[in-house]
Amino acid sequence: MSEEKPIALETRGEAADGRRFSPSAERNRDVILSVFRRHMPGAGTLLEIASGTGEHGAHIAPDAPLLTWIYSDINPPSLASQSAWAAHLGEDSGLTGPLTLDVTAPDWAPAGVPERLDAMFCANMIHIAPFTACEGLFAGAGRHLAPGARMMLYGPFARDGEIAPSNAVFSDSLKQRDPSWGVRDLDRELMPLTASAGLSLVEAVEMPANNLSVIFEKT
Ligand SMILES: C[S@@+](CC[C@H](N)C(=O)[O-])C[C@H]1O[C@@H](n2cnc3c(N)ncnc32)[C@H](O)[C@@H]1O
Numbered sequence: 402m403s404e405e406k407p408i409a410l411e412t413r414g415e416a417a418d419g420r421r422f423s424p425s426a427e428r429n430r431d432v433i434l435s436v437f438r439r440h441m442p443g444a445g446t447l448l449e450i451a452s453g454t455g456e457h458g459a460h461i462a463p464d465a466p467l468l469t470w471i472y473s474d475i476n477p478p479s480l481a482s483q484s485a486w487a488a489h490l491g492e493d494s495g496l497t498g499p500l501t502l503d504v505t506a507p508d509w510a511p512a513g514v515p516e517r518l519d520a521m522f523c524a525n526m527i528h529i530a531p532f533t534a535c536e537g538l539f540a541g542a543g544r545h546l547a548p549g550a551r552m553m554l555y556g557p558f559a560r561d562g563e564i565a566p567s568n569a570v571f572s573d574s575l576k577q578r579d580p581s582w583g584v585r586d587l588d589r590e591l592m593p594l595t596a597s598a599g600l601s602l603v604e605a606v607e608m609p610a611n612n613l614s615v616i617f618e619k620t
Contacts, residue, residue, distance in 0.1 A: 413454060419485035421454035421478070425525070429609070430460040433524065433555055436606050436614040437461050441553055444468055445519025448545070450504055450538055451475075451526035455483035455496075461522075462495045468520075471513065472499035504537035505530075508544070517547040524555040527591075528572070531581035536594060543598030546619035552600065554615045555608070559586040565611035587615060 414422040441447075444467035449458055452472040462470035472483035480499045487496040500513045504526075521542055527535040542552045557568040564572065564584060572584035585591060587605060595601065595617065603616040 415482075416485070418489060419481050420489055421456075421482035421485075423454045423456060426454060426456040429555075429612070430457060432608055433457060433614065434461055434464060436555075436608070436616075437522075437553065438464070440603065440606075440614075440616045441522070441551055442468070442519050445550075446515055447471065447520040447522060448514060448518050449473060450502065450521065450523040450541075451530075452483050452499060453479050453525070455479075455486035455499075457522070457524055458483070458496055459486040459490055459494070463490060463493075466493070466495065469495050469497055471497050473502035473511075474499060475501065475503045504541060505533045506537070509537060509541055510544070514545065516545070517550075518545045519547060519550050521546060521550075521552040522555075523552070526556075527554070528556060528575060528584045529582055531579075532585070532590070535585060535591065539591070539594035539598045539600065542600060542617070542619070546600075548619055550619050551603065552617045552619075554613075554617075556612060557584045558591075558605075558613045558615070559584055559589075560605075561588040562586065568611050587613070591615075 443465045446469045448471045452458055452474050455472055458470045458472055474480050483499040490496055500511050502509055502511050568584050575582040599620050600617040601620055603618050606614040608614055
């Protein structure tokens, strides 16, 4: 039996062609799409960090025919699922990659990441990874996003020391699995990373189940 640390906290389904299905991605993909349509570009090149099963890209990219969506992750089974989604939806979907990308690697920039990106997207990673992943995410956004380009994060957050009871319980359960994991505080932990990355907060959009979509813009 594998002793590997889990990368997600739910049971996932898998199709014969290797596409994986996450119940949580299926639940929240439509509300995420509606925020994406409102705040993110419909054209250009987007890098998704920690694409997981690949379902967010598979749902959003076909909705934005002029957008090239680059999948990435560190986890080989997740990368395989992303390849399967890209193959399933075909070239017209705009889905490309996946790239093996660890945001904790110093100055990450694997081959295939263009020097200048028009957008970045990352859902449900920063609380299920050490804080160095969050730092690496922001540093990379600072290096790669073009002026005026945006990064969208989705997941549970605390706000200035306040956390919803359900998120507090979730955060405690994450910390029991790994003390370096846990729900992050947007104001106290993420905002301090924005200055050196040259990012400003555009909007924190309230989402169902005490989640947020958070939009940043490169100045
Ligand atoms: C809970 S899953 C979320 C997947 C997907 N974004 C979603 O919302 O369904 C967390 C993902 O973060 C990835 N991950 C964890 N640490 C990472 C790192 N250092 N660099 C890149 N990806 C990482 C895991 O492999 C996993 O795919």
